[in-house]
Amino acid sequence: MANVNNNIDSDEELKATILASLDLIDYPSYTKIKNTNYSYSTSANKEIIIDKMKRGWSQQKYRNAGKTKKPYHLPLTKKTKSRLEKMAQVQGLSETAMLDILINRFYEMEYVDVNGKDLY
Structure with a gap:
């Protein structure tokens, strides 16, 4: 200090x-x-x-x-928007938080190797 x-x-x-x-x-x-x-x-x-x-x-x-968040406009189909709303409600999260979790989980599964390094 x-x-x-x-x-x-x-x-x-x-x-x-x-x-x-x-x-x-x-x-x-x-x-x-x-x-x-x-x-x-x-x-x-x-x-x-x-x-x-x-x-x-x-x-x-x-x-x-x-300061770490930036607003984005992501047009979604009605079906996708409805699913996002339902997922967020079940998890007790906002749609933004749910979308953040989904993107990061999929990224970790598909775009990161076993050592945690980006594949692309």
């Missing part, structure tokens, strides 16, 4: 730093009751911050996933 500000040298240190930072969100409320038995509960503010982080990460993954 790249050294961030010359302080963090590993993924484990980065994870610990992030978790400690999240714990500091509740620090002021903790110091007020430090002399009592403290049971940890997450504040509403912390929940909002964590939720925003999750949504941001989800959005980033969605954006990155779209």
Whole structure:
């Protein structure tokens, strides 16, 4: 892992730093009751911050996933389209995902040798 500000040298240190930072969100409320038995509960503010982080990460993954896909228009006969719809429904996939699986499986069977190298 790249050294961030010359302080963090590993993924484990980065994870610990992030978790400690999240714990500091509740620090002021903790110091007020430090002399009592403290049971940890997450504040509403912390929940909002964590939720925003999750949504941001989800959005980033969605954006990155779209970079490897390119839209295509493939005219299919009605019979073929119907079969594709049925196959996708049975498998619980989108038609695009089903078509992707079918093409890749057939390619592996017919166009790749036993060592995994392309034949053509």
